[in-house]
Amino acid sequence: MSDIFDINEITEEDIKLQYITPALLSKWDIKKITSVNCQLSVILFMEIVMENVAYLNNKGDLIQFKYGNTKIRFKGPYSLERIEQIKEWDNGYLVVSAKYSHTDEVVEDYIDLIPILENLYIKPEKFLHPIKEVKLDYAAR
Structure with a gap:
């Protein structure tokens, strides 16, 4: 090895x-x-x-949050085309800029990972604690 x-x-x-x-x-x-x-x-x-960075991307309305070896996929709005920018990370709460099919403008939107993690029986405080930054990464699929 x-x-x-x-x-x-x-x-x-x-x-x-x-x-x-x-x-x-x-x-x-x-x-x-x-x-x-x-x-x-x-x-x-x-x-x-371990890197303290998580990665976010989407393909249509399917959003993926990746940290370490854990990938969490969840449904976003049906009209979501692409997450363009991550504006803020606050320990499970994301502020993003996203493009939707029903408008030509990029719109500010919010993703709250805590209820998603809880529904998957993942303890949010333990999982999210080491994450200091979230980056967009469309290559991380």
């Missing part, structure tokens, strides 16, 4: 085996290593290594 991982391909097990376990064993007595210590190390490592 290569020493360099693509962030989209690295798993929690890779992190444990390649980085955390050797680091813990080199510094701590094996008898003092607990499951809690390992879990905290994984969380800290993921926050440092």
Whole structure:
């Protein structure tokens, strides 16, 4: 296995085996290593290594929000043609500029991810916490 991982391909097990376990064993007595210590190390490592950027795109009325290896797809307005710009990200709430089929003008619109995440039994506060920025990315399909 290569020493360099693509962030989209690295798993929690890779992190444990390649980085955390050797680091813990080199510094701590094996008898003092607990499951809690390992879990905290994984969380800290993921926050440092994992990009704090999520990506948004759409194809017609189907909107995709991607963070890490998680892709969430949901229906937008039937007349949505394209999300043109992300104006603001506020921990689950997006302000976007979008083009709709019923008007020639770009319109400001809003996406609230919290009820979508809750309906998928994803804890919004845990999932959204590391995300600091959302970018448009039509190549991220």
